[in-house]
Amino acid sequence: MHIQEELSQRHVLSLTVSNEAGILARIAGLFTARGYNIDSLTVADITDDHAISRITIVTSGPPKVIDQIIAQLDRLVPVHKVTDLTDAGPFVERELALVKVAGTGEDRIEALRLADVFRAKVVDTTIESFIFELTGTTEKVDNFVALMRQIGLVEVGRTGVVGLMRGKEAV
Amino acid sequence: MAEKSGADILVECLVDLGVEVVFGYPGGAVLPIYDALYNHPTIRHVLVRHEQGATHMAEGYARSTGKPGVVLVTSGPGATNAVTGITDALLDSIPMIVITGQVPTQLIGTDAFQEADTVGITRHCSKHNYLVKDPAKLAGVVHEAFHIATTGRPGPVVVDIPKNVQIATAPYARPELKVHASYRPQTKADAAAIDAAVEMLAAAERPVLYTGGGVINSGPQASALLRELAALTGAPVTSTLMGLGAFPASSDQWLGMLGMHGTYEANWAMNQADLILCIGARFDDRVTGRLDAFAPNSRKIHIDIDRSSINKTVDVDLAVVADVGSALDDMIALWKQRGHQQQDLSDWWSRIAQWRAKRSLSYPDTGPEIMPQRAIADLYQACRSTGKDVIITTEVGQHQMWAAQHFGFEAPNKWLTSGGLGTMGYGFPAAIGAQMGNPESITICIAGDASIQMNIQELGTATQYRLPVKIFILNNEYMGMVRQWQELTYESRYSNSYSDSLPDFVKLGEAYGWTGIRIEGPDDLESGIRQMLETPGPVIVDCRVAKLSNCFPMIPSGAAHTDMLLDPNQIAGIMSDEAKALV
Structure with missing residues (x-):
């Protein structure tokens, strides 16, 4: 007997939650307890009085599982609203990466040239290294990191995705 | 405003909330609360012998009275011993408030004597939980805890109170109920869903009412409404283990329990139905058996107060998110308003009579032993x-x-x-x-x-x-x-x-x-x-x-409703790995 898995789709979920102790553990724990995936998760408070946080979760699963994830999140007491950005219409998603690259000579010049193509900024430099700051979709960051790996990638830090609906309305 | 200790505030809240009985066990981290309960004129404390016992007593009290059960235990082992009962109440949707003592706030995180991360441990086996670090917030939390435990889909709520918070004082006045703005269970169904449900039910030729614990949790009124809907439609009624008693077993329309050890007629009726009205049940694996063979030719309506129960295991054609009592009330009113009459279900009932004739609950009773x-x-x-x-x-x-x-x-x-x-x-x-x-x-x-x-x-x-x-x-x-x-x-x-x-x-x-x-x-x-x-x-x-x-009867794990075993001669003594892997 073998374990079988279903095909899954990537979804970006945007949650507003009460900013209280344990909320992140509650949400992360729900995902592990019910066997859902987290590709990335970001959280920060978004109101003047620090009462509300926005959590953006990139997850993947078959449509039925995504629907369950939303319903399960929505019934947590401190969760105000869950929006599936992927389903709700056009939206913007971005993540920020810091990418450290080391090398000399032609590699160093090539790294700068590629950074220019990707509109990455140099935020630190030594004679033998750069740190680039890059903002973009997950795919763009993946591509940049893949190129830098061929040149002399040292390490990467990524924020994970934040997203908002396009247009003038709030979700 | 007069100041009171956290322990006195807690006891005052319990009185205000109508608590008459507390099931508990004392220990170091709840001594201030036990002192506040000493010779209390209205709250009766039942001293248990093990904290798990306290949680199940509270569940038994809650299920039989409709009032929330209250548990009081100490930190560390007191709290961890309560975890099984808390989880039990979560799975069966039983309103329960568990008050746990905790080590003083300045010792939290130091592996202090009888310290356990109670809110961490109970986070995913409770409906909600709290660690109260300020006596001024205690009354609000306790009132909200009762509200959350008893409304929407009921469940256990844990309130963890460090010992110094029980002793420290704060101004106290009976609080206004302030609930998280985000907590808003839907109890009233959308009118369009009720309309569609009534029309589907009125047109059904082989309907089954599949009822569950949600009918009981909704209160005695919901059971009365279920009986009325059954009388109006003439439909057969089956129930999960949790829903027994909501519909009288002496009724001609009663099919008995369904599922793994349900009756032949209940499971065959589910399999052959053209419409299943699920009322406060949740298509649990004990009920459905093999999912791809579950009620294959039926349309399904699911009434549930918890949106996450809908389409969790079985896809339904119509979701009615509401309290069962409220939804049944609305459906009955609309049924009468539209002047719907019972369908002629005589063919359906004659098929059911054939399944009943199997007498699936019969057993050999001639030997020298008590069966x-x-x-x-x-x-x-x-x-x-x-x-x-x-x-x-x-x-x-x-x-x-x-x-x-x-x-x-x-x-x-x-x-x-x-x-x-x-x-x-x-x-x-x-x-x-x-x-x-x-x-x-x-x-x-x-x-x-x-x-x-x-x-x-x-x-x-x-x-x-x-x-x-x-x-x-x-x-x-x-x-x-x-x-x-x-x-x-x-x-x-x-x-x-x-x-x-x-x-x-x-x-x-x-x-x-x-x-x-x-x-x-x-x-x-x-x-x-x-x-x-x-x-x-x-x-x-x-x-x-x-x-x-x-x-018997028994639907072996991984089998369809139509593959029921009725007697010991059908036992092969061996199963496939796929079947063995199921619970």
Whole structure:
């Protein structure tokens, strides 16, 4: 007997939650307890009085599982609203990466040239290294990191995705 | 404003919230609260023998009275011992508030004596939980905790209170209820959903009402409305384990329980129906059997207060998110307003009559031993003839299923059993809790010889509070359900399922001041049961039954409703790996 898995789709979920102790553990724990995936998760408070946080979760699963994830999140007491950005219409998603690259000579010049193509900024430099700051979709960051790996990638830090609906309305 | 200590604020809140009974066990981190309860004029404290017992007592109290159960335990082991009962209440949607002591705030995180991360441990087995670090916030939290436990889909809520917060003072006035703005369970159904549900029901030719614990949780009114809807539509009614009693077992429209150990007629009706109206049930795996063969030709309507229950395992055609009572009320009103008449269901009922003719609950009853089914049936008849209100609790296993099959329930809140979590050790403390809430009722725990031992220490609790609970043990000297599965799946290799070294239950009861009765054979059965019911005070009955009886009918794991086993001759003794891997 073998374990079988279903095909899954990537979804970006945007949650507003009460900013209280344990909320992140509650949400992360729900995902592990019910066997859902987290590709990335970001959280920060978004109101003047620090009462509300926005959590953006990139997850993947078959449509039925995504629907369950939303319903399960929505019934947590401190969760105000869950929006599936992927389903709700056009939206913007971005993540920020810091990418450290080391090398000399032609590699160093090539790294700068590629950074220019990707509109990455140099935020630190030594004679033998750069740190680039890059903002973009997950795919763009993946591509940049893949190129830098061929040149002399040292390490990467990524924020994970934040997203908002396009247009003038709030979700 | 007058200042009060956290402990006094807590007790004041409990009084304001109408709490009459607290089930608990003292310890270092709750001593201030116990001092505030000392000689309290209105709150009665029931001292348990183990914290798990306290949680199941609170569940039994809640299920039988409709009021939330309250538990008070200390930090560390007190809290961790309560975890099974908290999880049980979560799975069966039982309103419960668990107050746990915690080490003082300055010691949290230092691995202090009797420290456990109670909010961490209970985060995913409670509906919600709190760590209260400020006595000024305690009253608001306690009021919100009761509100969350008792509204929407009910469940357990944990309030963890560090010891210094119990002693520190804060200004106190009875708080306005302030609930998280994000907590807004939908109790009233969308009108369009009600409209669609009524039209689907009115047009159905082979309808089944599939009911569950949500009907009980919604309150007695919901059970009355279910009966009215059944009368209006003429549809057959089946129920999950959790929903027994919401619809009277004596009704002609009653099919019996459905699912793994449900009746032939209930499961075949589900399989052949053209419309299934699921009312406060959740398509649990014990009910559906093999999912791709579950009710294949039916349209399905699902009424549930919890949106996450909808389409969780079975895709439905229409979701009605609402409190069951409210939704039934709306449906009945619209049915009458539209002037709908019953469909002619005579063909449907004649098919059901053929399935009923299988007599799937019958059992061989000619040998020299007491058949366990016979013991339950006789207990049922004896209880009926008392004319008194009877509450039945069970442990978990074969005896539980036999009780569900052979004891007829006519009213809600009279059948208390651990359905979702399947907790052995639930039934006896639940009976104590039910007896506390219903002092005039006859409260009987139907138990097995194995599961009664899981919380046997509570014999002392019943003695202390002079609670006349009865324990009726179907003693077959096995963990019967485990043994049955081993017979079905593992060629009768009875690995560790024999109950070796059983105590003498009669003497054990007597040691605690109970009356002990042993029923050895069929000739003693009727008189033994009568003696149990007529004896004032607590009674433990050791009823010796046939050792190797199996619980039928049975849908083996991974099988469809149409693949029911009806008798032992159908047992092959071996299963595929796919079937073995299912619970």
